[in-house]
Amino acid sequence: xxxxxxxxxxxxxxxxxxxxxxxxxxxxxxxxxxxxxxxxxxxxxxxxxxxxxxxxxxxxxxxxxxxxxxxxxxxxxxxxxxxxxxxxxxxxxxxxxxxxxxxxxxxxxxxxxxxxxxxxxxxxxxxxxxxxxxxxxxxxxxxxxxxxxxxxxxxxxxxxxxxxxxxxxxxxxxxxxxxxxxxxxxxxxxxxxxxxxxxxxxxxxxxxxxxxxxxxxxxxxxxxxxxxxxxxxxxxxxxxxxxxxxxxxxxxxxxxxxxxxxxxxxxxxxxxxxxxxxxxxxxxxxxxxxxxxxxxxxxxxxxxxxxxxxxxxxxxxxxxxxxxxxxxxxxxxxxxxxxxxxxxxxxxxxxxxxxxxxxxxxxxxxxxxxxxxxxxxxxxxxxxxxxxxxxxxxxxxxxxxxxxxxxxxxxxxxxxxxxx
Numbered sequence: 001x002x003x004x005x006x007x008x009x010x011x012x013x014x015x016x017x018x019x020x021x022x023x024x025x026x027x028x029x030x031x032x033x034x035x036x037x038x039x040x041x042x043x044x045x046x047x048x049x050x051x052x053x054x055x056x057x058x059x060x061x062x063x064x065x066x067x068x069x070x071x072x073x074x075x076x077x078x079x080x081x082x083x084x085x086x087x088x089x090x091x092x093x094x095x096x097x098x099x100x101x102x103x104x105x106x107x108x109x110x111x112x113x114x115x116x117x118x119x120x121x122x123x124x125x126x127x128x129x130x131x132x133x134x135x136x137x138x139x140x141x142x143x144x145x146x147x148x149x150x151x152x153x154x155x156x157x158x159x160x161x162x163x164x165x166x167x168x169x170x171x172x173x174x175x176x177x178x179x180x181x182x183x184x185x186x187x188x189x190x191x192x193x194x195x196x197x198x199x200x201x202x203x204x205x206x207x208x209x210x211x212x213x214x215x216x217x218x219x220x221x222x223x224x225x226x227x228x229x230x231x232x233x234x235x236x237x238x239x240x241x242x243x244x245x246x247x248x249x250x251x252x253x254x255x256x257x258x259x260x261x262x263x264x265x266x267x268x269x270x271x272x273x274x275x276x277x278x279x280x281x282x283x284x285x286x287x288x289x290x291x292x293x294x295x296x297x298x299x300x301x302x303x304x305x306x307x308x309x310x311x312x313x314x315x316x317x318x319x320x321x322x323x324x325x326x327x328x329x330x331x332x333x334x335x336x337x338x339x340x341x342x343x344x345x346x347x348x349x350x351x352x353x354x355x356x357x358x359x360x361x362x363x364x365x366x367x368x369x370x371x372x373x374x375x376x377x378x379x380x381x382x383x384x385x386x387x388x389x390x391x392x393x394x395x396x397x398x399x400x401x402x403x404x405x406x407x408x409x410x411x412x413x414x415x416x417x418x419x420x
Contacts, residue, residue, distance in 0.1 A: 027056040034070070043074045050074070065094025076103060081110045098128035105141055114145035132157070132164050143176065152176035167196035171204055178211030186211055202231040209242060222246035222255070237266050241294050248302045253309040260303025261315070264322055267296055297326040301333050313340040331360040335367050347374040365395045369404055381411055 034049035054067050069091030075084035088104040105120035121141050125131045135154055142151040155173035159165050170193040177186035190204040198204065205228035212221035225239045225246065233239065240263035247256035300323035307316035320337040323330065338353030354371035358364055372387030388411070391404045 027053055027058070030056060038074075043078050047071060047074050061094045065091045066097075067091075068094065069097065069100050072100070072107075073103060076107055079110075081107050085111060096127075098124050102128075102134070102138070105138075109141055109144060117141050118145055118147065132161060135164070136169075139172070146179075148176040148179045152180070167193060167198060170196070171198060171200060171207075174204065175207060178207055178214070181211075181215060183208075183211050183215055183217070202228045202233040205231060206233065206239070209239075209246075213242070213246065218246040219250040219252075222250060222252070237263065240266070241299050244299060244302050244306070248306055251309075253306040256302060256306035257310055257312070257315070260299065260306060260319065263294075264300055264303055264319060267294065267299070268322065297323050297330055300326065301330055301336075304333065304336055308336060308340065313343050316340045317344070331357055331362045334360075335363040335370075338367065338370055342370055342373060345377075347377045350374050351378070365391060365397060365400060369395075369400055372404070372407065376407065376411065385411055 030049045030052040034046050034053060037043070037046035037049060050067060050070050054064070057064055057067060068087050072084050072086075072088035072091055075081070075087060078084075084107045085104065088100060088107060092100050092104065101120040101124045105117045105124065108114075108116040108120065118141065121138050125135070125138070128134070135158060139151045139154050142148070142154070152173050155169045155176065159169050159173070170189045174186040174189035174193065177183070177189065187208060190201075190208055193204055194201040205224050209221045209224035209228065212218070212224060222243060225243050228239060229236050240259050244256050244260040244263060247253070247259065300319050304316045304319035304323060307313070307319060317337055317340045320333045320340070323333040324337070334353040335357040338350045338357060341347075341350035341353060351371055351374040354367045354374065357367040358371065368387045369391050372384045372391070375381075375387060376384035385408065388404045388408045391400065392408070395401050395404070
């Protein structure tokens, strides 16, 4: 009829299945209908046909279990995981096929049942005839549940098997070791991977850098990130933040300044603003470095602080000003910039920064002392005495106390206002 003729291909198939279900009479009819619907990826009709097949079925428990499993598979394809688990449970109770447990493991993982997923994987590996062949596709479940030791053990099995081994497994096992904090083992695997001509040696360096950071070994992390750059890492600007962080913590301020200035300039010009994040890609089981948004405020702050350590106050002021212009600008940058402006004898600007720091409760003692110096140099003796008096009464830094005492004496004696 015209209505049927005007339907699209999928619509016609759905209409056909509706008509088919009204005339089908026995088990074979419904099984044929299910096969047709599945071939067209029409899972709703396949479920209806399967329900009818179950109602007509007169065979043994194993065959009935297969029908239940089919419903579990269909619900899995439809991403309706609660229903999928229910029917897989019923099917496995009648026919414990290894592949059914593998499917249920993925379903349970999607539902957050990590222990259940692990139990199914173990059962699959123990009973399946081709477990080694599919093992690379199963390890991700152990990694997803945080069982990196078991995952590493299975990668060792694969590396020791001439049929299934791949040099890529060195990189994957190294990933497990970094998550376990076993960095020496991870480093050895990365070296094996690079020696075998691994195409992602730069990615391995990034992974090692992140791993060393987790262990608070910042100097070694720094070297790993620099190695990634030397190997031609495809997103070099994504590593600048980590290099600045590691260099600053390990007190290599010159390097922190170099890469910090580079990163800040790239961000201000719209070319940077990202950092590297490492994860295991579920679909392929390969390591993949994705890009995450850089904490620009922290980057600028660290760069500015590094310039302060190097005594380059003009560059520090530029970096700290960039920090304060970001959405997440920290008021600690006001204190640091105020200190630099004070050194540069830009007293009015420094005074404004110290006001902001004090109002926010940031480095109050030092900021109050700095503001006192600014007020003194700007001729505000009463304001300066007020700030110095506060430091004398509330301060806890002995050196600052002594310096404040000397400044107060000068003011009270009416000596010229100049900083030491």
